[in-house]
Amino acid sequence: xxxxxxxxxxxxxxxxxxxxxxxxxxxxxxxxxxxxxxxxxxxxxxxxxxxxxxxxxxxxxxxxxxxxxxxxxxxxxxxxxxxxxxxxxxxxxxxxxxxxxxxxxxxxxxxxxxxxxxxxxxxxxxxxxxxxxxxxxxxxxxxxxxxxxxxxxxxxxxxxxxxxxxxxxxxxxxxxxxxxxxxxxxxxxxxxxxxxxxxxxxxxxxxxxxxxxxxxxxxxxxxxxxxxxxxxxxxxxxxxxxxxxxxxxxxxxxxxxxxxxxxxxxxxxxxxxxxxxxxxxxxxxxxxxxxxxxxxxxxxxxxxxxxxxxxxxxxxxxxxxxxxxxxxxxxxxxxxxxxxxxxxxxxxxxxxxxxxxxxxxxxxxxxxxxxxxxxxxxxxxxxxxxxxxxxxxxxxxxxxxxxxxxxxxxxxxxxxxxxxxxxxxxxxxxxxxxxxxxxxxxxxxxxxxxxxxxxxxxxxxxxxxxxxxxxxxxxxxxxxxxxxxxxxxxxxx
Ligand SMILES: Cc1ncc(COP(=O)(O)O)c(C=O)c1O
Numbered sequence: 001x002x003x004x005x006x007x008x009x010x011x012x013x014x015x016x017x018x019x020x021x022x023x024x025x026x027x028x029x030x031x032x033x034x035x036x037x038x039x040x041x042x043x044x045x046x047x048x049x050x051x052x053x054x055x056x057x058x059x060x061x062x063x064x065x066x067x068x069x070x071x072x073x074x075x076x077x078x079x080x081x082x083x084x085x086x087x088x089x090x091x092x093x094x095x096x097x098x099x100x101x102x103x104x105x106x107x108x109x110x111x112x113x114x115x116x117x118x119x120x121x122x123x124x125x126x127x128x129x130x131x132x133x134x135x136x137x138x139x140x141x142x143x144x145x146x147x148x149x150x151x152x153x154x155x156x157x158x159x160x161x162x163x164x165x166x167x168x169x170x171x172x173x174x175x176x177x178x179x180x181x182x183x184x185x186x187x188x189x190x191x192x193x194x195x196x197x198x199x200x201x202x203x204x205x206x207x208x209x210x211x212x213x214x215x216x217x218x219x220x221x222x223x224x225x226x227x228x229x230x231x232x233x234x235x236x237x238x239x240x241x242x243x244x245x246x247x248x249x250x251x252x253x254x255x256x257x258x259x260x261x262x263x264x265x266x267x268x269x270x271x272x273x274x275x276x277x278x279x280x281x282x283x284x285x286x287x288x289x290x291x292x293x294x295x296x297x298x299x300x301x302x303x304x305x306x307x308x309x310x311x312x313x314x315x316x317x318x319x320x321x322x323x324x325x326x327x328x329x330x331x332x333x334x335x336x337x338x339x340x341x342x343x344x345x346x347x348x349x350x351x352x353x354x355x356x357x358x359x360x361x362x363x364x365x366x367x368x369x370x371x372x373x374x375x376x377x378x379x380x381x382x383x384x385x386x387x388x389x390x391x392x393x394x395x396x397x398x399x400x401x402x403x404x405x406x407x408x409x410x411x412x413x414x415x416x417x418x419x420x421x422x423x424x425x426x427x428x429x430x431x432x433x434x435x436x437x438x439x440x441x442x443x444x445x446x447x448x449x450x451x452x453x454x455x456x457x458x459x460x461x462x463x464x465x466x467x468x469x470x471x472x473x474x475x476x477x478x479x480x481x482x483x484x485x486x487x488x489x490x491x492x493x
Contacts, residue, residue: 009046009054010039022061026051027068034074034085042087045075116238121230134482135404136450137277137426137470140337141396149385153376171368172359173200173347177378181333181347184381189308190318191331193349199362200347200369204306207332207348208232208269211302212239214354214361215267215330223258223268227457227464229276232269232304241266245460248275252282255289267300268293272320273308277457277468279420279427287320294328301329307337307424309390312398314422327351330358335377337425337472338390345373397425400471400479407483408469412490425472428454431465431490440467440493447485 012029014022033039045051048066052059066083069075076086105111172178178195185191201207208231216222218240224233226245236243244265246258253270268290272282282290294301303320311317321331334346350358362368380386405418408429421427431437437453444451444467454466474482 009051012051012055014055014057016057022057023064023068026055026062026065030065030069031074034089039085041085041089043085044081045083045085047082116240119237120234133445133448133450134474134478135469135471135486136473137452137468138337138341139470139473140340140425141393141400141472142340143475144393144396145340146385146389150376150380153379154372156379157372157375165371169368169371169374171363172196173198173369174371174374174378177374178347180378180381184386185319185331185333185349188316189305189333190322191349192322192324193331194352197349197352197355198347199350199355199358200345200374201362202344202366202369203336203341203346204304204332204334205231205235205346206365207330207334207346208235208302208304209238210348210358210361210365211267211269211300211330211332212236212241213365214358215300215302216241217266220266221262221264223253223262223265223270224459225253225270225275226459226461227277227454228269228459229271229304230457233459236269243459245458247461248278248280250280251286252280253286253290255286255293259293263293264297265299267302269302269304270320271304271306273305273317274423275420276304276306277420277426277428277452277454279422279424281317281423282320287323291320291324291326291328295326299328302332303329304332306332306334309338310394310397310425311423312394312401312421321349327353330354338393339377339386343373343377345369345377397472400474400476401427403476403479404469404471404474404483407480411480411483411487419466426468426470428466428468430454431467435465435490435493437465437467440489443489443493444486447489449482449486449489451486 010030010033012026014025016022018025030039046054048059048062052062055062066075070077070083073086074089075083077083175195177200178198181198181200182193182195185193199207199210201210212235216236216239219242221242221244222236223244223246224236225248227248228245233243244258244262246261246268247254252272252275253268258265258268270282270290272287274281290301293299301320301324305319308316308319319331321329328351330351331349332346333348335343336346348358401421405421408416408418415432417430419428419430431440437455441451441453450470452468454468455463458464
């Protein structure tokens with residue numbers, strides 16, 4: 001039985017002027033709620049005193065109603081704990097009318113949804129979820145997160161709570177946090193930004209959504225990388241944009257192809273540091289071409305820089321935003337990969353003249369981010385824990401990545417090519433002809449392997465069959481056994 005918060009008062013209304021006595025009204029209200037399953041067996045009830053106060057009546061009618069409900073078996077008392085709906089109510093007492101099921105709901109008449117909503121993929125169709133096994137591509141090494149440091153900071157900030165902390169915060173995010181982020185981005189990502197251009201968001205996903213709402217109209221053509229990030233495409237679909245899939249080669253998004261397909265696109269959504277999912281880094285000449293296209297056509301570039309902290313064979317690459325001299329780039333970053341995803345904190349850097357419009361869009365969505373974790377993270381960064389964590393993880397992931405590449409090579413051989421393993425926490429492995437990635441993903445999930453299929457990431461170009469493998473969440477010593485499991489899945493496919 002699910003616990004109902006203690007003291008939650010059920011909806012019991014009494015009418016003092018009605019001819020029905022008060023105790024009978026209370027009794028009837030409870031009986032009806034139990035029979036119709038509004039109150040469930042085992043659920044705790046308010047004390048007679050609390051209910052009398054809430055209803056504005058004396059305790060006597062409430063006591064009478066409770067006594068009768070106990071006598072008839074609807075309520076039971078537990079010594080020292082209070083009064084509960086009986087946990088063993090006979091079935092015939094309870095209405096057989098359940099929540100309307102799917103079929104009933106569908107038969108009830110037209111149920112019109114927006115075309116954009118109806119065209120989104122169904123979540124039930126995803127073969128596995130993050131956290132469900134080895135090689136999950138979106139998971140960092142949670143077991144190496146400095147939880148004790150984090151908990152101490154959370155405790156410090158919980159103790160410091162003041163009445164002022166309870167007000168609505170700054171809708172853009174706390175100034176101290178934005179200043180810390182701006183310093184980090186200028187230093188580590190060569191971004192050109194000041195704190196007043198930063199909007200704190202609940203992860204990149206919200207930043208993508210804000211960008212789409214601020215920049216696009218229904219029907220606006222927008223370049224997306226093909227293959228690309230499925231959740232960016234969902235945001236764009238929901239915004240009613242016209243998605244123009246532009247091929248990705250070993251230099252990143254093919255700008256010339258984009259221009260050929262749709263020169264006048266309103267925006268390009270890209271992952272230049274570590275293309276998702278193929279893992280290539282956009283070359284310098286493509287970056288310049290993209291910026292030039294945006295400037296000459298008056299278009300926008302949305303740069304999703306989701307995992308650029310980790311590069312293994314070269315120094316981290318500067319952001320595209322840092323190269324932009326015409327304020328055409330909206331830069332998006334997240335703490336999901338570098339810290340942990342349930343934190344739901346990310347940021348965007350908006351060109352100075354668009355800050356006002358973007359913050360209005362943000363305000364229309366949720367009035368601003370919660371304060372507490374911004375304060376915790378500000379300290380986590382300024383006290384040096386963030387930089388230390390990144391340094392430690394870079395070494396750990398480099399080790400895990402090499403172990404995974406070596407093990408794949410040993411167990412699968414050269415027919416399975418590793419693409420884009422120079423950065424981030426995942427890479428793609430191509431499958432030779434005859435293999436179907438979605439089928440393999442489903443079979444692998446049964447073996448507790450959380451691999452993702454590559455082909456659904458394509459929209460327009462001929463899909464390549466492949467698997468996305470994360471190496472962030474799988475320890476070096478667990479890699480060989482899990483790769484052998486994958487090999488067995490592949491040989492049975
Ligand atoms: C391309 C890309 N962008 C962004 C994210 C992170 O999203 P969020 O910051 O909303 O957790 C991911 C996570 O997997 C990603 O793959």
